[in-house]
Amino acid sequence: MLYLLLTMLLLPSLAVAVINVRMQTDLGVVDIVLRDDVAPLTVENFLDYANSGAYDGTYIHRNIPGFVVQGGGFKFNPEDGPFFAGGSSHIPENAPVPNEAGLPGALSNVRATIAMAKQAGDPDSAKSEWFFNIADNSDNLDFQNGGFTVFAEVSGNNMDVVDLIAAQDVCKDIPGIGSVLCGTSADAIQVDASISTEFDTKRLLLVNNIGVDSDGDGIIDRVEVAAPGGDASNQDNVASFIDESGSYMTIEAPVGVPLQSMNVLGHVYSLTTFKVSSAPEAFSFLTFAHGYTGYGLGAAPGSSVTIVLTLSEGDRAESFYNFGPTPDDPSDHWYEFGFDGETGADINANIITLYYVDGKRGDTDLDNTNGLVVAPGGPAKNIHGDRDNIDDAVEDAGPNNGDGNNDGVADSAQSHVASFPDIRNSYITVEADPSHILRSLNFANVTEGNNYLAQAEPLSSLDGLNFVYGFLSFEVTDVDFGGNADIKIILPKDESPVKFFKYGPTPDNPVNHLYEFTFDGETGAE
Known part of the structure; x- marks a missing residue:
């Protein structure tokens, strides 16, 4: 997915405007300068399309190795039909x-x-x-067909x-459009018109x-400007x-801490800016419906920064995952x-408060001297309907026809209630406050060092008790x-x-151990 972003800098000593364009892609950022001084009509034409939204959702439709990469022409909408039968069409033209x-x-049509x-x-x-000239094409394109008008240049080393x-x-094997970008070599598409319904926008490199x-x-x-929470464009x-997900998300840093290079990583095309090639396979029970976001935060070296991420009203997240190195895993x-x-992350319904410290966990560059927090990640939800990680069918088979706490609402429809079998296959019900969410419920062994405490056998240290x-x-x-x-x-x-009994550390004993959890007036069981 590509993001092309424009900023304008007026130079008082010149009669023309130098227009700086930022193209943010899943493969990195490309900074571009529109040359209004040498091609004013072409720049005006380009901005007309850009400002009207005509380019939104178009895809890179031509890639000729050693020659050009071309876009700005076509969109694909599966709702309009298969790719070859109305789904892909040219944008309206001026x-x-x-x-x-x-x-x-x-x-000249030189590289960059x-x-x-x-x-x-x-x-x-x-x-x-x-199109981008990815090679020096001046001998050909400066003269062919009256010459091709160059209206912009790529800045710095952004041609990488x-x-x-x-x-x-x-x-591969797509009649007439064989140069459309599709995916990595391991994931390249092999389709033809007869099975074109398998082709979707997740296979295309889009201009967002x-x-x-x-x-x-x-x-x-x-x-x-169109955000329901108010205009944040300035x-x-x-x-x-x-x-x-198609909904608005707002990210707010403290005043004086600018957000840098916001990147909305929805579907993941090949390698992204943050080298995220797929959703986290180890967390297959989660869904990242809002995609992934990435941004930089300018702050004092080694300082802490608090970010507030707000999802759409009525939505909520259950956890937040980051991608990158951590102090204990480089x-x-x-x-x-x-x-x-x-x-x-501290999560309260649709509001996620993210606490960062420059150079510590959550800052991808782990550098506490540069005053920059780089933070790719995204909010997640449990794939189970009631978010407690117990399959609905298991809860529905529980006591009282699936209403273990007898409140008149199925446990499978409540994130704060869960009913499921213990190790004897007898059902128990766990109930929290309705404002809280239960997660990761299970009956399991408890590990102490390399030794397991047997589940249903008396413990040597607790004779006479049976778990x-x-x-x-x-x-x-x-x-x-x-x-x-x-x-x-x-x-x-x-x-x-x-x-x-509970297992884990206590204020007076920091090592994992088994202890009786009696009520002491503040915490405990009764």
Whole structure:
């Protein structure tokens, strides 16, 4: 997915505007300068398409190795039909723009320039399509068909990203459009017209949107202006954008801490900026419906920064995952970014508060001297309908026709109630406060060092006791910092345990150990 972002810098000593364009892609950022001084009509034409939203959702439709990478022409909408039967169509076009290739000062089609495409035999036929020159094509394109108008240049070393795009595989065996980018060599598409329904937008390298980005946060103005929470187009510490679910998400940093290079990673095309090639396979029970976001935060070296991420009203997340290295694992990996007292995510319904410290867990570059927090990640939900990680069919088979706490609502429809079998295959019900969420419930062994405490056998250190139910583990989320979480455990009828034990560290003993969890007036079991 590509993001093309524009900022304008007016130079008072010149009569023309130098327009800086930021193209943010899944493979990195490409900064571009539109050359209004040498191709004013072509730049105006390009901006007309960009500002109207005509380029939104178009895909890179031509990739010729050693020659050009071309876009700005086609969209694919599966709702309109298969790719070859109405699904893919050209965007509406304006009147052709006059050729400016022969004007004084006209730029050549050398590497790292962008020019307009046009029809053969008609020098003045350029409309919407543009292409990157990925090689020096001046001997050919400066003269062919009256010359191809160069209207922009790629800045600095940003051609590294364009070269990555050009290096991607193209769709195989697709009549007439065999140069469309499709995926990596291991995931290239082999389709023809008879099975074209298998072709979807997740296989294309898309242009998400193009427009002016006044505050430089990486999200174009017209997207931020339309946000239901208000216009954030002139606040460099606030960004509002449409996430992968189609809903708006807002990310807010403290005033004075600018958001840098916001990147909305929805479907993942090949390698992304953050080298994320797929959803975290180790967490197959999760869904990342909002996609992944990435951004940089400018702050003082080694300082802490708090970010507030707001999902659409009525939505909620259950966890937040980051991608990248951590202090204890220098390799790129997915990990849950739970709050550990210093860094991590605190989730309250649709509001996620993210705590970062420059150079510590959550900062991908792990550098506490550069004053930059780089933070790719995304909110997640459990794939089970009620979010407690117990299959609906298991809960529905529980006591009282699936209503273990007898509140008139099926347990499978409530995130704070779970009913499931213990190690004897007898059902128990766990109930939390309705404002909290139960997660990761199971009966399991408890590990102490390399030794397991047997589930249903008397423990040598606790003669006379029998843990006939097994050891129950669970998590409770959406609890306020320092707040209480009261849990009710409902056992089978006529069963009365005499004690309740927990396993883990305590304030007076930091090592994992088994201890009786009696009520002390503040915490404990009764």
